[in-house]
Amino acid sequence: MQTESGPLHSPEHIGRLPTPVVEHPLAAERFRELCNAWQAVGIPLWQFDAEGRCTDHPEHPSGFWKHLMGAPESMLRLSHAARDRLTPTQHPFEPFPGVVQVIHAPVRLSRKVIGVVIGLARCDGSDEAFARACQQVQLDQQALRHLAQDIPSRDATAVKHFAHLLRTEVSRICELDEQRTAIQSLTGNLESTYEELNLVYHISEAMALPQNPILLLGRVGPQILEVSRAASLAFVLTPQDLRPGAPAAPSEDRIVRVGRRNPPDDVLDRLAELAGGESARAAGHVLLNNVENRDEVQFARGHAEHVVAMPLRQGGRLLGAMMAIDCRDGGDFTSIDVQLLRAVADRIASFLENQRLYDDLADLFMGMLHSLVNSVDAKDPYTCGHSERVAYISRCLAQAAGLSAYTCDRIYLAGLLHDVGKIGVPDAILTKPGKLTDEEFTVLKRHPQIGAHIVEHVRQIHDLIPGVLHHHERMDGRGYPGGLAGEDIPLLGRIICLADCFDAMTTNRTYRSALPVKAAVAEIRRCAGTQFDPGLAEVFINLDLEDVFVQTRKFAGFDPAFGQSGALKAVTGHLGVSPPRDTAAWARAARPAVERAAPAKPLPRQE
Incomplete structure (x- = not known):
C-alpha cells in the first residue's frame, strides 16, 4: 500500500538496533x-x-x-x-x-x-x-x-x-x-535462539488442548514479552459470529493486552484492520517504526512509538491480529524481531483455528444431545423440558456443594441424559393418566439400565453412567435398579435424584398437579435420610429454589452458564489440565457402585 509517507515496507522503515557507544577502543x-x-x-x-x-x-x-x-x-x-x-x-x-x-x-x-x-x-x-x-x-x-x-x-x-x-x-x-x-555474539545468538525455540515449544505445548483463547493469550503473553524485545503485546480476535445484525462481542471477549502500553480499543481495532488488509498479505506483517512520522497511522500517535502488526490467519481465514508495541531498549523493531513474532503468531493462529473446530464440534455435540433428549421428553407432553431442567438443577446443586467447574459440567450432562432410557419404554406407559400396574412399573423401572446401555458405548461420556443408572436409588436401599444404599450410591446418582424429584414435584403430571415450591421443599426435608442424601438435601434446601424454579423455565432448552467451553470439556473429558481432586474422588466413589450394578460385560437386554 503506497501512502503519502511511503510504502509500509519500504527500506527506510526497516528497524535498526541502538548503536553501541565505544568508550575505550582497546578494552x-x-x-x-x-x-x-x-x-x-x-x-x-x-x-x-x-x-x-x-x-x-x-x-x-x-x-x-x-x-x-x-x-x-x-x-x-x-x-x-x-x-x-x-x-x-x-x-x-x-x-x-x-x-x-x-x-x-x-x-x-x-x-x-x-x-x-x-x-x-x-x-x-x-x-x-x-x-x-x-x-x-x-x-x-x-x-x-x-x-x-x-x-x-x-x-x-x-x-x-x-x-x-x-x-x-x-x-x-x-x-x-x-x-x-564474535564468540560472545554467537553465544548470545545461540542463547537467544534457544530461548525463542523454547518459547515456541512451550506455547505450542500450552495450546495443544482446547481452552478459552482469552485466558490462554493472557498466560502466554508475558512469556512472549520475556523473550522478545517488545514492551507490550495486544491480541484482537475476530468474532466468530459475523452474521448481519449479530451483536458485537464485548472487548473483554476479543481483546487481550499484556505489558506497559494500554492502547484504547479503537486504536487496536484499526491496527488489526491494517494487519488483515492487503498491505500485509505479501510481507505477512505490517512494520511501523517511528509512528509519530507516519501519516497513515496518525490515530496511533501517543499510544505507540513502534508497532509490528501480525495477522492471525489460518487456511485463508482471518482469525485476528497480534500487535507488538514498542521495544524495551528504545530501538526499532528489526527483521529478527519480526521472525520471532511471526513464529509465535503462526502457532497462535493454528490454535485459534483448532479451537474454532473444537467449538463447532461442541455445538454439534450439544445440538445432537439436546435433540436426543428432546425426542425422549416429547413422548410425554407433561415431561417436555424435564431433562434440561434436571440438568440445570443438578448443576446448581453441584456448584452449591463446592464441586469443581469440571465436575459440575459433567453433572450437567449426566442430568441431560438421565432419562434417555425412556426411549425404550412404551408411550402407553409413559403417558398413562392413572396409576401404573405392577407389570407396567416393572417395565418403567428398566429405563435406567436401557439408558446405561445407550451411554456405555460412547467412550467420552462413559463416566456419566452412574448418574443415568442410579438416579432412582434411595438412601434406605429401597430404590432401583441396584438397591444400593447410603454412600454406596454414587454421588452423581444422589445429586440427580434430588434434582429429578424436585422437578417432578413442581411439574404437572398426568396423575397429579404440580406442587408449590414450598411444598416440594417440605417433602425433600421429610425424606432426607431415607430417599435423599441428607447432606445434599440440606445444601439443596438452602438454595434460592424459587429463583432456580424460574430459571429452569426461563432457559428451557439450553443452560447459558454451560456454554461451549462446558460442552467442549464434556466432549473431550479435559481442558488441558489434570482433573481436580474432587473430580477424581467423585470418579473413585462412582466406580464401585457402577461395577456392582453394571457388570464389565454389556448389560443384558431386558424386555
Whole structure:
C-alpha cells in the first residue's frame, strides 16, 4: 500500500538496533596490560578514540614523562599528534621534535579505525631542540634534562623496530578482541535462539488442548514479552459470529493486552484492520517504526512509538491480529524481531483455528444431545423440558456443594441424559393418566439400565453412567435398579435424584398437579435420610429454589452458564489440565457402585 509517507515496507522503515557507544577502543583491561609492559622498557602509552579524545593514559609514568606530560600544553600537542595519525597524513605532527619521537598503532574494529595507541620514545636531539621543546610547554629545561638521564635514549633504527612491534601487538589484541566478541555474539545468538525455540515449544505445548483463547493469550503473553524485545503485546480476535445484525462481542471477549502500553480499543481495532488488509498479505506483517512520522497511522500517535502488526490467519481465514508495541531498549523493531513474532503468531493462529473446530464440534455435540433428549421428553407432553431442567438443577446443586467447574459440567450432562432410557419404554406407559400396574412399573423401572446401555458405548461420556443408572436409588436401599444404599450410591446418582424429584414435584403430571415450591421443599426435608442424601438435601434446601424454579423455565432448552467451553470439556473429558481432586474422588466413589450394578460385560437386554 503506497501512502503519502511511503510504502509500509519500504527500506527506510526497516528497524535498526541502538548503536553501541565505544568508550575505550582497546578494552581498559587490555590497554593496562599493554601499557605496563611497554612502560617497563621506558615507552609510555596513551590511547585516543576516533575523535582524538584521550581515553586511557599511563597509571604510573616515570619522573621525566610525568613532568613532561603534566603540562597542559603537552597533552594538547599529543592530542594533535594522535588526530594526525588517525588518518593517513604525509607529514604527521611531531609534538616534541628532536626530544621525543612518536610511535603509534591504529585500533581497528571490523577493519574500521576506532582509535589509536600513541607511544613516546626519547631520542638524542640537539640542545637547541631540547630547549625549544621546554619553552613550548613552559617547563624548566634544567629540571627536565636531569630527569631525562633515567630514560634510555633510542636511535632511529630502534624506534622503527618499536613502532613495528607496537603495531603488531595492538593488531593481535584487536584480532583477539574481535574473535572474543564474535564468540560472545554467537553465544548470545545461540542463547537467544534457544530461548525463542523454547518459547515456541512451550506455547505450542500450552495450546495443544482446547481452552478459552482469552485466558490462554493472557498466560502466554508475558512469556512472549520475556523473550522478545517488545514492551507490550495486544491480541484482537475476530468474532466468530459475523452474521448481519449479530451483536458485537464485548472487548473483554476479543481483546487481550499484556505489558506497559494500554492502547484504547479503537486504536487496536484499526491496527488489526491494517494487519488483515492487503498491505500485509505479501510481507505477512505490517512494520511501523517511528509512528509519530507516519501519516497513515496518525490515530496511533501517543499510544505507540513502534508497532509490528501480525495477522492471525489460518487456511485463508482471518482469525485476528497480534500487535507488538514498542521495544524495551528504545530501538526499532528489526527483521529478527519480526521472525520471532511471526513464529509465535503462526502457532497462535493454528490454535485459534483448532479451537474454532473444537467449538463447532461442541455445538454439534450439544445440538445432537439436546435433540436426543428432546425426542425422549416429547413422548410425554407433561415431561417436555424435564431433562434440561434436571440438568440445570443438578448443576446448581453441584456448584452449591463446592464441586469443581469440571465436575459440575459433567453433572450437567449426566442430568441431560438421565432419562434417555425412556426411549425404550412404551408411550402407553409413559403417558398413562392413572396409576401404573405392577407389570407396567416393572417395565418403567428398566429405563435406567436401557439408558446405561445407550451411554456405555460412547467412550467420552462413559463416566456419566452412574448418574443415568442410579438416579432412582434411595438412601434406605429401597430404590432401583441396584438397591444400593447410603454412600454406596454414587454421588452423581444422589445429586440427580434430588434434582429429578424436585422437578417432578413442581411439574404437572398426568396423575397429579404440580406442587408449590414450598411444598416440594417440605417433602425433600421429610425424606432426607431415607430417599435423599441428607447432606445434599440440606445444601439443596438452602438454595434460592424459587429463583432456580424460574430459571429452569426461563432457559428451557439450553443452560447459558454451560456454554461451549462446558460442552467442549464434556466432549473431550479435559481442558488441558489434570482433573481436580474432587473430580477424581467423585470418579473413585462412582466406580464401585457402577461395577456392582453394571457388570464389565454389556448389560443384558431386558424386555
